[in-house]
Amino acid sequence: MSALDVKHLRAGYGQKIILEDISFTVQPREIRMILGASGCGKSTLLNNILKLEHAISGTLSFFGEEIQTKEPIPDRLRRRMGVLFQGGALLTNLTVAENVALPLRRSYPKLAQTTLNEIVADRLEKVHLLNAFYKFPSELSGGMRKRAALARAIAFEPELLFCDEPSAGLDPVTSRSLDELLLELRDTLGVSVIIVSHELESIKTITDKFIYLQNGNILMDGTLDEGLHSDIPVIHKFFAREHDNPVVNKRFIHFEFEN
Structure with a gap:
């Protein structure tokens, strides 16, 4: 298929x-x-x-x-997809971890914070950016911001990833x-x-x-x-x-x- x-x-x-x-x-x-x-x-x-x-x-x-x-x-299909926007589209007033957590919070508002943190840490580790967990986008280089945005794009471990x-x-x-x-x-x-x-x-x-x-x-x-x-x-x-x-x-x- x-x-x-x-x-x-x-x-x-x-x-x-x-x-x-x-x-x-x-x-x-x-x-x-x-x-x-x-x-x-x-x-x-x-x-x-x-x-x-x-x-x-x-x-x-x-x-x-x-x-x-x-x-x-x-929504059940959208959760099988991820999007990496051209500029990253990170929210500057949120930490990297909070940015990655956004789609998860939206879909699963009752998810326990400890579970949410574990998922976010896993996604950041997948893009080799775990050390930026508590940092803000302004503290990151251009390449690190792209990887943070990519971590958010794979929040649901998608089967289809779009990159602009x-x-x-x-x-x-x-x-x-x-x-x-x-x-x-x-x-x-x-x-x-x-x-x-x-x-x-x-x-x-x-x-x-x-x-x-x-x-x-x-x-x-x-x-x-x-x-x-x-x-x-x-x-x-x-x-x-x-x-x-x-x-x-x-x-x-x-x-x-x-x-």
């Missing part, structure tokens, strides 16, 4: 159509990337899958259960560590991961399959190897490009190793 099936999804804003006819499948334990140029509809697609926006037409199936366009995702530009704003060394952590979580939790990204190194490191969006449609749906060897000009150019800001990245790497 697939983790997610998107069938003939059509979406937009008002009279403007952004996505024409999007269909793809995510298998269990698969890391699936959503790729494309800026403004192609990557975030729109993610928002429509998560029902943060409502598509014009099409269906979504989570774990074999079909959800119609205007239907909300039931997880490496955005991180230096190459920290970005690589986050990629390795996502692979680790895929292996330990058995989670399927859907990632919106434009970071070439991350794409080449963790992708199993990808879809490439262009002009509201899927230009290519394939494996990483198929993308790397594609003769479609746009796809070839995308995978053949140099890493973004190579000079800046080299400085980051040099700084990390010297200190």
Whole structure:
């Protein structure tokens, strides 16, 4: 049974159509990337899958259960999913532990504090951030904030994890560590991961399959190897490009190793 099936999804804003006819499948334990140029509809697609926006037409199936366009995702299915937002979306007035506990408190308000603390500690340990239990987001580095947000996203040990530009704003060394952590979580939790990204190194490191969006449609749906060897000009150019800001990245790497 697939983790997610998107069938003939059509979406937009008002009279403007952004996505024409999007269909793809995510298998269990698969890391699936959503790729494309800026403004192609990557975030729109993610928002429509998560029902943060409502598509014009099409269906979504989570774990074999079909959800119609205007239907909300039931809580019992949402608890099988997690979301890592681009900026982390941590509440600055709460500690890391309190941020991770938020979805658990919302779903299980009568959960004993000791049990809640044990679960939160386990999730923080899974992202290698247990030492930040009592810290506030302002006391964390950018990479640590991403890991704290990731701990909250896996609060229910989900089967399906959505990540919106997880490496955005991180230096190459920290970005690589986050990629390795996502692979680790895929292996330990058995989670399927859907990632919106434009970071070439991350794409080449963790992708199993990808879809490439262009002009509201899927230009290519394939494996990483198929993308790397594609003769479609746009796809070839995308995978053949140099890493973004190579000079800046080299400085980051040099700084990390010297200190």
